[in-house]
Amino acid sequence: MTMTQQSTFKPGKGIGQPVGVAVLGMGTVGTEVVRLMDEYAEEFAARIGGPLELKGIAVSDLEKQRPGVPAELLTDDAMSLVEREDVDIVVEVIGGIDYPRRIVLAALNAGKSVVTANKALVAAHADELAEAADAAQVDLYFEAAVAAAIPVVGMLRRSLAGDQVQRISGIVNGTTNYILDAMTSTGATYDDALAEATRLGYAEADPTADVEGHDAASKAAILASLGFHTRVKFDDVHTEGITKVTADDIEAARKAGYTIKLLAICEKVTNDKGEESVNARVHPTLIPSEHPLASVKESYNAIYVDSEAAGSLMFYGNGAGGAPTASAVLGDLVGAARNKVHGGRAPGDNTYANLPIAEFGEVTSRYHIDMSVADRAGVLAELATKFADSDVSLRTLRQEEEERHSRARLVIVTHSAKESKLAQIVDELSQLDYVHEINSVIRLDG
Template sequence: MTANNQSSFNPGKGTGEPVGVAVLGMGTVGTDVIRLMSENAEHFTHRIGGPLELKGVAVSDLSKERPGVDRDLLTDDARSLITRDDVDVVVEVIGGIDYPRELVLAALNAGKSVVTANKALVAAHADELAEAADAAGVDLYFEAAVAAAIPVVGMLRRSLAGDQINRIFGIVNGTTNYILDAMTSTGADYDDALAEATRLGYAEADPTADVEGHDAASKAAIMASLGFHTRVKFDDVHCEGITQITADDIEAAKKAGYVIKLLAICERITDSVGDESVSARVHPTLIPEAHPLASVNESYNAIYVDAEAAGSLMFYGNGAGGAPTASAVLGDLVGAARNKVHGGRAPGENTYAELPLTPFGDVPTRYHIDMSVVDRAGVLADLSARFSRKGISLRTVRQEEQERHSHARLIVVTHQARESDLQDIVKELSELDDVQEITSVIRLDG
């Protein structure tokens, strides 16, 4: 993303002037945005300095009943709606990437400020969208793209703009957190926990984007870009989901004093000569039971930020749902509308740092390795020596008897080492005759 182009200064419409709004999409979030715009119209007028006026709502099916909105406002021609002279701000809550990208770019190029809740769009095309907003001298807001009502984007763009952020990590997907929490609290296996999440509406009919970590990876890309002033896209984020987590993994974590969470981890990494790079990754992670993130249950989200001056900050709340997401959208809408009335622009994105991306193999991490080994003298010493030859030290080693007395369960927790070295040792162990099976490998944090 580029810095704001201040030559395209917006002088403002003037106090009392209305701000025309077009809404693209009327699903759960769009419906709540329109409802709250109507219910809180007087409050918004005072906060903005002029009234919000809904000029149109673009939908894909005009025959469908749309309670709460005048049918005369409905259209299936989104492109015509966003270029109308009486529209000042476009709210995009459609979802997807390609079609919304076309609409958002068209709106920005037409001089309309844009508010979007579309995490996938922002993670894939933020640089292109920001450049279009800068060229037109308009705003691009996307608070709702990360953790809904939790003010993560605003915190990174404004509140901590005077600080250096070193690390952003946390739970940013409610579906996976609900599933893992259910597995932890009830002992359910993954399939049963997913089925319950689907029944309760926490999981979509096709949960792939959530359970494979793609949703969290989009959010990680956005947070890393804002936090480290470096362009990070979805494809730059290492991504692993929770589909391979078993009830045995959950139980082993409990015994060791850990909880398994799907974490998005974005960090500034400094090497031995002081050179900095950026890492963004999503994967199941063991965190100590005493860590505040361990107690984040059901579908809630929580994000930790470590900054030089501010220290450690934690943001917690509803990270999904129609009303919480609409709250974030409306916060952005108020900001964009206020700028239309009074002039000026909101802070834009800035990638001046241009830090390189850390190869995933160079990321420092720790492993929790659960394996079944032949129960004979000398096996543990041999395995420990193999770790040592790779330069990996062991923090704890725990052995448990198995029903088959010729084998033992061995649980190894390493100290911090390079990801590639830890991957190599796991591959080496899996090829040994003394190792019957490597049951699971999970990273540790916190």
């Protein structure tokens, strides 16, 4: 994650030597990690070249019953656990930022490799964690932090290391995809779809991080950093959630041949002087119904990558849940353990490009604008002139029936223009006396 990585080869423990593992957190993911470590112990030993030995599990509540887990493995002192000499790798599946940051940094500083599923931690403190890993010559793995079992981090770090990534877009939050898919397939309102997602366990009791786009923004920051070799943090990501998407928006999109998805979009932006920068954003997006991402249903995730040599690639699968996330964690654990046995380190991300972060207003967008206007002669011509005066061209303009006879509903799709220019014209439209209401503004992709 830093500009350069030290190249000193770190010798391994040797074939057959055990690798000590500490697991921090025993919620849904941690429980699966511990179970699978035991169930597939022989296979993991064969893949690694030595056995994994679980040295301890840090939990917040020692009184809670954990069937099948020896009590002597449990501790509520995570710091002491990670500093033990017999621990080689720390698996962090606690969640949150501040407390895990202290523990993970302590582990790295003590020479332990770290595997984490914590996207918020990585998005907020990637530089600091990477510098600590480099200084100690240990591994920092976080495949599970982006899309659980979907191997997108490894793809960007290794598989496309010889290519030029141009753009990354994807559905990286299962809760919001379930809600939007339910609204699309059943005609449900946002509130009804959210209630069903909560009942099925797709949405948390407090769904804010998901529905407001914060979870996806953390993942977008990680994807942009990996894809464009530039440090992008959570605060750099323009973020909008799905709470304002209505059933009318879904239906209008369908009529126009689009599907609404919450997309994380990461891309390079080139200005008029030919200077490059990086932009990452999360917002509801209309995508053509024939696009592969439009077919991603329920709580599934998918990441679509455009690169210069490989072309277009899509990675699809379960992006959340205990078992899929544990699969990604264990994949990282096997990789880190193999390095402990045989020596060396895995490739990390490299921020050599160090491109500036693009202002959101410099991004090129297209708008789908749904508005209610006065139903009188000349309004369409005035609107067309207004867009022309702002140097924004229209792709389509469609009039639909309004229940109130004095009003007309217009749906406008623009051609591409800078985000700042499009946002300005929407603001100006809302102030016109013949525009009664801007019902919604949703960006288009593709």
